[in-house]
Amino acid sequence: MWTCLVGHFSLGRLSRDGVRALQRHGGGWRPREETRPCLAQMGCRWHQTLAAAPLHQVVGPSIRQVQAMDVERLVQVKWEDGSHSLYPFVWLRDNCQCPVCTLHSAKARSLLLSQLDVNTTVDQVTLMEPTKVSIVWPDQHTSEYDADWLKKRCFSPKARRAQQEELFLNKRAHWGSDLQIPTASFEEVLHDNKAALDWLMALRKVGIIFLKGAPVKQGQVARLSQRIGYLRLTFYGHTWQVQDKLGANNVAYTSGKLSLHTDYPALHHPPGIQFLHCITQAHQGGESEVVDGFHVANQLRRENPEAFHTLSSLLVDFTDTGADYCDFAVQSKNHIIDVDCDGQVVRINYNNATRDSILDVPLEQVQPFYSSLKAYVDLMCQPKNVVTYKMEPGDVVTFDNWRLLHGRKSYVSHPENLRHLEGAYLDWDEVMSRLRGLRKAIHRES
Numbered sequence: 001m002w003t004c005l006v007g008h009f010s011l012g013r014l015s016r017d018g019v020r021a022l023q024r025h026g027g028g029w030r031p032r033e034e035t036r037p038c039l040a041q042m043g044c045r046w047h048q049t050l051a052a053a054p055l056h057q058v059v060g061p062s063i064r065q066v067q068a069m070d071v072e073r074l075v076q077v078k079w080e081d082g083s084h085s086l087y088p089f090v091w092l093r094d095n096c097q098c099p100v101c102t103l104h105s106a107k108a109r110s111l112l113l114s115q116l117d118v119n120t121t122v123d124q125v126t127l128m129e130p131t132k133v134s135i136v137w138p139d140q141h142t143s144e145y146d147a148d149w150l151k152k153r154c155f156s157p158k159a160r161r162a163q164q165e166e167l168f169l170n171k172r173a174h175w176g177s178d179l180q181i182p183t184a185s186f187e188e189v190l191h192d193n194k195a196a197l198d199w200l201m202a203l204r205k206v207g208i209i210f211l212k213g214a215p216v217k218q219g220q221v222a223r224l225s226q227r228i229g230y231l232r233l234t235f236y237g238h239t240w241q242v243q244d245k246l247g248a249n250n251v252a253y254t255s256g257k258l259s260l261h262t263d264y265p266a267l268h269h270p271p272g273i274q275f276l277h278c279i280t281q282a283h284q285g286g287e288s289e290v291v292d293g294f295h296v297a298n299q300l301r302r303e304n305p306e307a308f309h310t311l312s313s314l315l316v317d318f319t320d321t322g323a324d325y326c327d328f329a330v331q332s333k334n335h336i337i338d339v340d341c342d343g344q345v346v347r348i349n350y351n352n353a354t355r356d357s358i359l360d361v362p363l364e365q366v367q368p369f370y371s372s373l374k375a376y377v378d379l380m381c382q383p384k385n386v387v388t389y390k391m392e393p394g395d396v397v398t399f400d401n402w403r404l405l406h407g408r409k410s411y412v413s414h415p416e417n418l419r420h421l422e423g424a425y426l427d428w429d430e431v432m433s434r435l436r437g438l439r440k441a442i443h444r445e446s
């Protein structure tokens with residue numbers, strides 16, 4: 001079906017008035033009668049805007065023509081810049097933005113799937129304004145779509161990639177030993193939106209950023225987590241104190257060396273972010289080491305594809321048993337290297353201390369597993385991959401626990417100068433949520 005030309009915009013206004021009238025009367029969703037003849041009178045092929053466009057202050061993308069392609073069951077939108085987008089009928093009907101189909105106060109769909117005809121056709125497709133498309137469905141339900149809303153949801157591979165990158169920021173900046181760890185002011189991040197956004201962007205892209213100048217007392221990681229939303233409670237408590245403790249329930253609570261690891265692979269959903277605030281530092285030793293686990297995994301994939309395949313396909317058992325916030329007996333099965341459906345590395349799960357002696361793999365895969373793990377760990381320990389730093393009191397290091405492996409050199413414990421870090425976990429969903437919110441707020445302010 002080809003649809004028609006509208007050379008004036010009164011139709012759009014009438015239609016919107018109609019919408020308001022319907023809302024007031026709470027009736028079924030039908031356009032008011034006076035809008036119907038206008039639609040019915042038009043018999044031409046393309047629906048496009050004409051010379052009246054300059055009357056409108058058009059911001060964002062604008063549309064030249066719309067067309068329904070009945071055989072393919074697609075609506076084609078031709079943009080002013082000459083490009084075009086295709087939208088399936090079923091998707092358009094499913095995503096009707098009217099107040100019957102969408103609960104605007106929740107920005108959520110109220111249309112039920114049971115109400116959706118997945119084989120729907122369209123009666124009319126109309127370009128109301130350069131920035132608005134209207135569709136009348138066979139049951140005379142009418143939907144309107146804004147041009148910028150449609151543009152953002154274009155199904156072309158390029159547009160989808162751009163949209164996904166804007167939502168998830170999955171492109172990372174990989175690094176080795178030459179990384180200059182980015183730094184920001186703790187107080188500025190707490191009080192300034194731009195500083196907070198820059199912090200979270202660096203946390204996502206680089207995977208690690210220092211915040212300097214935090215008060216040298218407990219409670220700062222909790223304050224920082226409130227900048228995001230809330231922290232992640234685990235069996236080690238809301239926040240936890242990294243100190244040399246008698247009868248330690250975790251290897252971190254000793255003065256010994258900690259080899260490179262991610263925290264908490266004994267959980268099936270390990271914490272995404274870690275904050276560590278240095279309150280007291282050891283005089284001797286206690287330097288920190290970090291490695292970009294994604295970067296090293298990609299090196300392994302190039303240099304030893306078989307080892308990469310083993311570590312990304314074999315499920316390894318992890319265990320953590322004890323008592324802290326309350327008693328716990330945690331068990332998990334994780335890949336050492338998690339990849340997504342496109343083969344991109346998305347999470348490293350590795351802590352040699354909590355890797356279980358129970359190894360649920362066929363006998364003949366045990367040796368290949370050890371050889372593969374050794375190859376990955378040898379690679380991550382190469383000097384070209386390791387960044388070393390020593391925290392000072394008032395430093396808060398914030399890093400991506402799904403990506404970085406971190407470790408610590410042993411230190412000399414002095415009772416009168418007990419090394420003390422306070423830590424907390426957060427999850428990526430909450431951090432990305434705050435990042436998107438800050439980005440929007442700053443866009444509004446500028």
Ligand SMILES: [Zn+2]
Nearest residue numbers: 096098100101
């Ligand atoms: Zn609707």
